[in-house]
Amino acid sequence: MTDDPWVPPVVLLAVDLVILTLRESRLHVLLIERGIDPYKGNLALPGGFLRHAEEDITAAAHRELSEEADLDVETLRLEQLGVYGDPGRDPRGRVVSVAYLAIAPRLPEPTAGTDAADAGWQPTDRVLSGDLDLAFDHQRIIADGVERARTKLEHSALGTAFCRPTFTITDLQGVYEAVWGITLDPRNFYRKVQKTEGFIVPAGTSRKAATGRPARLFRAGPCTALYPPMVRPAEGPSAKE
Structure with missing residues (x-):
């Protein structure tokens, strides 16, 4: 038995944002081009670390979205999507990310800022197919966000x-x-x-x-929840339901 005091592990807390919209009849996600290492030049979700221990997590998400893509955060309703903390997901150390989701129509073109070299809308089908090379585990986070959006349309x-x-x-x-x-x-x-x-x-x-x-x-119509729900049919070239 040891008398050494317990030392908490060093864990960094970050936020990532999955912002979805429809453009030209395709579902798109907001991505930035990273301007710094790690993964400099790769596409990634907007996001970043909390600035200090007292910063509210949701406030940090709004701040990062405003700084990295210059979007009007007041028009977006953010909801928590999930928490991602697998060891090794970030080469800078043990990083746990709280991901947020927003789904909104007619969103404008973003403008890159802070550590983003560029920002723009990318079709989600290119992300899900692996056609785009994304940083960190952001392909997984986007896949979870798209699935949440698909479920929302059902209910x-x-x-x-x-x-x-x-x-x-x-x-x-x-x-x-x-x-x-x-x-x-x-x-x-x-x-x-x-x-x-x-x-x-x-x-x-x-x-x-x-x-x-x-x-x-x-x-x-007046309802916000659908009953019966619009159940998603089995996927295929043509879903006959």
């Missing part, structure tokens, strides 16, 4: 936020296809949407189509 009315004030069911289907990364059968999608009470409501007008009958327009 909430989030999809309507990515549409214009009035939209067609085809427009809404495009949002689901972009986030879920699959092709949906239009008839089954229409049936599911109409069966979910309060999800969308008729706008009383139609949009003239190039061919065929004018498409009916809808707007977001």
